[in-house]
Amino acid sequence: MARIELRNLSIRFGAFKAVDDVNLSIGDGEFVVYLGPSGCGKTTTLRAIAGLVDATSGDILFDGRRVNELRPSERNIAMVFQFVSLYPHLTIAENIVFPLRARGVARAEIARKLDWVTGVFRLGDELRRYPGALPPGARQKVALARAVIRDPAVLLLDEPLSAIDEQFREEMRWELGHLQRELGVTTIYVTHDQREAMSLADRIVLMNHSKIVQVAEPDRIFFEPASVFAGQFIGSPSMNLVDLVPVAGGLRLGDSTVVLGAAELPSGIAGHGRPVRLGVRPRDLRLVDGEGHALAVDDTFAVGRERFFTFRIGEAILQGTDHRRAGGGEGRVRFVPEGLMFFDAESGLRIAGGGRPA
Numbered sequence: 357m358a359r360i361e362l363r364n365l366s367i368r369f370g371a372f373k374a375v376d377d378v379n380l381s382i383g384d385g386e387f388v389v390y391l392g393p394s395g396c397g398k399t400t401t402l403r404a405i406a407g408l409v410d411a412t413s414g415d416i417l418f419d420g421r422r423v424n425e426l427r428p429s430e431r432n433i434a435m436v437f438q439f440v441s442l443y444p445h446l447t448i449a450e451n452i453v454f455p456l457r458a459r460g461v462a463r464a465e466i467a468r469k470l471d472w473v474t475g476v477f478r479l480g481d482e483l484r485r486y487p488g489a490l491p492p493g494a495r496q497k498v499a500l501a502r503a504v505i506r507d508p509a510v511l512l513l514d515e516p517l518s519a520i521d522e523q524f525r526e527e528m529r530w531e532l533g534h535l536q537r538e539l540g541v542t543t544i545y546v547t548h549d550q551r552e553a554m555s556l557a558d559r560i561v562l563m564n565h566s567k568i569v570q571v572a573e574p575d576r577i578f579f580e581p582a583s584v585f586a587g588q589f590i591g592s593p594s595m596n597l598v599d600l601v602p603v604a605g606g607l608r609l610g611d612s613t614v615v616l617g618a619a620e621l622p623s624g625i626a627g628h629g630r631p632v633r634l635g636v637r638p639r640d641l642r643l644v645d646g647e648g649h650a651l652a653v654d655d656t657f658a659v660g661r662e663r664f665f666t667f668r669i670g671e672a673i674l675q676g677t678d679h680r681r682a683g684g685g686e687g688r689v690r691f692v693p694e695g696l697m698f699f700d701a702e703s704g705l706r707i708a709g710g711g712r713p714a
């Protein structure tokens with residue numbers, strides 16, 4: 357296990373900065389998930405921690421010791437990628453113990469370690485089989501077992517579940533989280549799948565355009581996104597966004613007739629003096645039978661037991677949840693005050709609202 361620190365880490369490929377002045381401390385045994393859109397620099401950061409890419413500037417420290425100059429094999433890390441390569445002519449057991457054999461570890465010790473890892477990963481039946489006989493998800497589990505059998509200080513995982521089909525992925529995700537906690541190994545996991553990040557991470561490191569834009573526990577990043585980007589990247593269905601226009605009595609939603617008044621607005625927001633955007637998740641935008649704003653509903657639809665509705669403001673289509681009694685009448689739209697987030701329209705930063713529900 358190890359603490360990891362990135363200090364002013366930048367990585368350039370020619371003129372392009374793939375990682376731009378990143379600072380981060382990862383605790384011993386922590387499970388950190390790097391999340392962000394394609395090309396934002398997640399994999400490059402991971403590869404730099406592994407020693408597969410050189411830092412252009414800045415430091416990478418393991419337990420306070422600078423490792424920039426160490427080769428991958430000297431860093432005591434293990435890495436698992438999206439596509440695993442197991443040796444097809446070796447059994448699962450032989451594949452798993454391969455790193456120990458390569459290091460000349462004694463037979464008794466290898467047997468002990470294999471026993472341990474087999475128990476942790478519940479691999480008993482598979483051990484004598486060959487990789488070709490296992491489904492991709494099980495092969496990935498074998499790759500993980502092979503990665504942890506030599507007690508790495510750091511486990512680096514780059515989209516390890518993305519090549520596995522949906523159903524097995526859920527199961528593997530659960531299992532991976534469980535295993536990581538049992539092993540207590542410091543883990544950095546790269547994904548662009550927010551659901552994976554939300555369910556696995558102790559903390560999420562959200563990246564965009566080569567920079568870290570927020571580091572927080574999954575719950576916090578959901579309820580207190582630092583910016584429009586964070587608010588929209590996390591949560592499904594995604595957060596609605598609409599520009600607010602100052603009018604007498606409050607803030608109007610775009611060019612609609614809906615005006616949010618004092619009861620719905622945090623104090624001071626109406627007098628912000630700069631353009632403000634409202635962010636509201638569908639769960640906090642409700643079509644109800646009781647009190648609310650009169651709005652022309654565009655469409656209603658159901659996804660399983662949940663019912664949704666949409667309405668338009670200018671070009672934008674907003675989505676909310678339908679809380680009317682089944683077969684309900686016209687309905688009114690309620691904005692749940694605790695769920696409203698306000699962003700500076702120019703900087704994109706959250707200036708008010710949000711927060712974990714009590």
Ligand SMILES: Nc1ncnc2c1ncn2[C@@H]1O[C@H](COP(=O)(O)OP(=O)(O)OP(=O)(O)O)[C@@H](O)[C@H]1O
Pocket residue numbers: 369374392393394395396397398399400401548
């Ligand atoms: N060896 C390289 N040479 C030149 N450019 C590179 C190299 N490696 C990565 N890049 C570029 O750096 C940027 C960041 O890539 P990176 O793989 O870190 O992104 P990512 O966030 O992991 O996205 P993805 O999920 O698509 O892998 C990309 O624009 C990529 O094309």
